[in-house]
Amino acid sequence: MRRHSLFAPFALVLLVAVVALVGIAASKALPSSSKAEPSRSQSASGHVHGSLSSGRYAVAAKGKPPPLAKLTPTPYSEPKVISSRNGVLRVTFAPHDGSAIINGSRFKHTRTFTGTFPGPTLHVKPGDTIEMKFINKLSQITNLHFHGFRVSPAALADNVLRTIAPAVTSKSVRPRKSVKIIVHIPRDHEQGLYWYHPHLHGLVDGQVYPGLAGLIEVGDVLREIPWLRHIKRRVMALQAVGLRADGNLINVNSPWLSTKTERNFVNGHYQPTLTIRPGELQLWQIGNISNDHWYKLSFGGRKFNVIGEDGNPVGRTWASKRLLVPPAKRYSILVRGPSAGTYYIRSLAFDQGFEKYGEYKLMKVVSRGGPVRPQKVPDIVSPRQAALIRDVQNDPVNRYRQLTFRIKPPFPNAFYINNKLYNPRRVDERVNLGQTEEWLLRNVSTEDHPFHIHTNDFIVEKINGHDVAIHNFQDVVSIPHIRHGKPGTVLIKQRYRTFEGEAVFHCHILFHEDHSMMGNILFGPRINNPSFGQ
Ligand SMILES: [Cu+2]
Incomplete structure (x- = not known):
């Protein structure tokens, strides 16, 4: 994104190459009205052999950045849920290029499994089988990973070494071919929050960033805490993308994509508002399904009671006022409603060494209504x-x-x-x-x-x-x-x-x-x- 100091000489060569290649491409191949930004070059096999630009390490862009979409907060909601029935979760995923609604408006150059950003939340139980019909409607190869699952990495299961070819190629349009992905989840599988995303080496960044990602809930992290089974539960998928005023996603490799132009979304919403009652305990399961963003969550000095991490229940509950959420990390936390008023979940400033994130508001929390009888935060979650x-x-x-x-x-x-x-x-x-x-x-x-x-x-x-x-x-x-x-x-x-x-x-x-x-x-x-x- 920003200029990398060690990168300067190479960047200069690259800049010249990018300008030249984009110029040629624009004059010869693309219609003049095309608003698509340059993306990675690909060989016929779909593997990336060098890039036109270098994503995070792209040379700093010069000139005026494209105007960004104006975002106003939209109400909190959660992705559609697809649940297993009688031990089987049947679902069709058809990753494709297209458009999707992000924060109430339609944006082009997204990639989604089912048309939504993020993808649907899958609900399964230990012992279940996922039977997925997978139709690759992208113009490049892909596959699917069940992040954090303790399942077979072989054959048709959680196999990231598998290559799933496009069902439709640009040269010859064949009938849409579907393949099967079948994942048997062990009966003693850990219960908590997981997620799914493509994992084809060389193409993952460009597939996850524009929307090919979603959450999976396995069983119930509160299973061993009967008195909390009925509390309000929320799942929150955190994603970071750049949105242009002209209705296009900023390409993952664009020099204009940076921590300054990216915005952060909770289940596809910008700064949504949650409600809670004073004293009420809610279960929030938060997953960072962004391509590379780091979050440092804070609730204004209030405690996050952690009962699960990366899909694993904790032995004993631990508490923290700040939670660092690196890419792909998930936390299951119990949050207590503060006294009536308006609060924010913020992401605090964080220096990752390369990216220096500033502080910003991620969600608004409104505490209102009559106080509830306070439920106890458990000491022991999973013996x-x-x-x-x-x-x-x-x-x-x-x-x-x-x-x-x-x-x-x-x-x-x-x-x-x-x-x-x-x-x-x-x-x-x-x-x-x-x-x-x-x-x-x-x-x-x-x-x-x-x-x-x-x-x-x-x-x-x-x-x-x-x-x-x-x-x-x-x-x-x-x-x-x-x-x-x-x-x-x-x-x-x-x-x-x-x-x-x-x-x-x-x-x-x-x-x-x-x-x-x-x-x-x-x-x-x-x-x-x-x-x-x-
Ligand atoms: Cu790294």
């Missing part, structure tokens, strides 16, 4: 999760690995793990089911990276060498950037519980992931270790 956390803490470490995250120009393919760029044909780490490992994640770059691994979640033991309280399992953790020459570090511990197959670990800033900050992990056969359960 079962607490036991599993203790077990994994006590597991002997079968192997210790170190992963170093580095940014090394030239851009855009500058994002390394252990000095390697992602190669879909290479297995980077081989592990075995039934084993427990510690990984030291080291960040030697000047920006934070949100680390994510598929299939098996982890506990975080240390950050920058200091012990941290372990409340719950996670599937995303921010690796802090280098400070005063000292790499940022996070020590995680992970037990490989179920499902053989190949999956990935990567940075969840999607531009970084697309530009190779990713590796393949092979979950090999179970090595029997009598001291472990599953």
